[in-house]
Amino acid sequence: MSGDRGSRTANILDVARLAGVSHQTVSRVLNDLPNVRPATRARVEQAIAQLRYSPSPAARALVTRRTRTIGLVTPVAADFGPTSIAMHFNVAARAARYSVETVSSLDADPANIRAIVESLLRQRVDAIVLVVVDVEVLELVRGLDLSIPVVAAASTARRSPQFVSIDQYRGARAAVRHLAELGHERIVHLAGPQRAPDAIERVRGWRDELNERRLEVVAPIHGDWSAASGYRLGAELDVDPGSAVFVANDHMAIGVLSALRERGLRVPHDVSVVGYDDVPEAGYLYPALTTVRQDFAALGELMMQKVLVAVEEPDSATVDTPLPTHLIVRQSTRAARP
Incomplete structure (x- = not known):
């Protein structure tokens, strides 16, 4: 058994560890995306060659069937957070040369969200991304078992590979x-x-x-x-x-x-x-x-990177640490009166 483990095929996480970068960066190099420093790209390419890495056959087969379209499910409310997340995800998707089919849900009823997901599947999207604003939809997402990647922006104390969030x-x-x-x-x-x-x-x-x-x-x-x-x-x-x-x-x-x-x-x-x-x-x-x-821009980028990694290496899902927040002190707070 130990010999089998020693000779296993390298995956995207092995490449990331050897190159000293994130798996998202490896995915960017594999997809020939911008915003990767030349020295970093060279280091990743060297690790790929050294490990004789190639994406899994299943992932490569998916490439030929891609529509390069992602389904995005958002709430219809114009709240600043969900609206900003959707906007920055669209920006990140365009940078990765994907188009986004956005469907806004009038309510957070799980049956309604499931119907939207099924309609997107019929359009042969490569992945589905959801901005979750209701706990029942959160549970629906946990139970989805689809043939394509599912990524959700959702705050939850129970972390899992399909969720990304701000802390x-x-x-x-x-x-x-x-x-x-x-x-x-x-x-x-x-x-x-x-x-x-x-x-x-x-x-x-x-x-x-x-x-x-x-x-x-x-x-x-x-x-x-x-x-x-x-x-x-x-x-x-x-x-x-x-x-x-x-x-x-x-x-x-x-x-x-x-x-x-x-x-x-x-x-x-x-x-x-x-x-x-x-x-x-x-x-x-x-x-x-x-x-x-x-940082909604960082969250939108993370969501897109999560999609890219899921498409490239379906078996290499990782749990992401929530993105940090920053306290901005202005004039509406001061020391308490004695």
């Missing part, structure tokens, strides 16, 4: 940590929809950071990602001078800022506010919004 959990903890280090002992959370995976992970991060610091945990209040819901809930938030609010996205935070102003509470003098996403308008609000930045 919502650690992003939320960073936001709460910032407020706690400013001396705020009561940090209210205005959360996103209860069935949204991003919202669930942000609630988990908020709660864990408060528990670790032994600060008060009150039940989160759920909005719907819109500025209108932020305004409506902000008008009733149980806050007083010295409190802080961690809001699950910037659009809701915009509504909260307006509601607090109407209540006569000054941000940040009376109440500190942190948002999430770093929308383009965040730095131009009054006060400029402290928020958590997500």
Whole structure:
């Protein structure tokens, strides 16, 4: 048996290890894609030659049947996160010389999503990519068993090779940590929809950071990602001078800022506010919004690289580490009043 293992055929991960690069980079070289440094390309090509590597026959057979089209399933809502993910995935797909057939789902009903997937399969797409905004669709994706690669952008504590994500959990903890280090002992959370995976992970991060610091945990209040819901809930938030609010996205935070102003509470003098996403308008609000930045361009690129690797080497799937977030400190937070 040991002799069999020693003589096994090299795969794309072996090439990546020998060349000292990621498997995504090897895939870019194999597909003759741009944005690979000449020295890196040469190192990969040398590793390919040394290992006598060639993509699996099954993958090569798929090449001849490719339509170079990817099916993308997105929610119909114009929320900043899903819209940005879809846009940057399209950019990455075009750079890889693929076209994208985008279908927007009017609702997150799993039966509806399955019907969309089946329609894309009839169009002979090479892969299916989904932007997941509902936990039931998340479970549907886990159960899909298709003959082509499936990649989903979805926040989940249960990682698997088919999912890519931005680290919502650690992003939320960073936001709460910032407020706690400013001396705020009561940090209210205005959360996103209860069935949204991003919202669930942000609630988990908020709660864990408060528990670790032994600060008060009150039940989160759920909005719907819109500025209108932020305004409506902000008008009733149980806050007083010295409190802080961690809001699950910037659009809701915009509504909260307006509601607090109407209540006569000054941000940040009376109440500190942190948002999430770093929308383009965040730095131009009054006060400029402290928020958590997500790299949607990197996520779109990662999704496309995941598709390329899945097509090249169906058996070399790996679990990817969630992409990091970055806390952007602006004028909506300050030290708590004594």
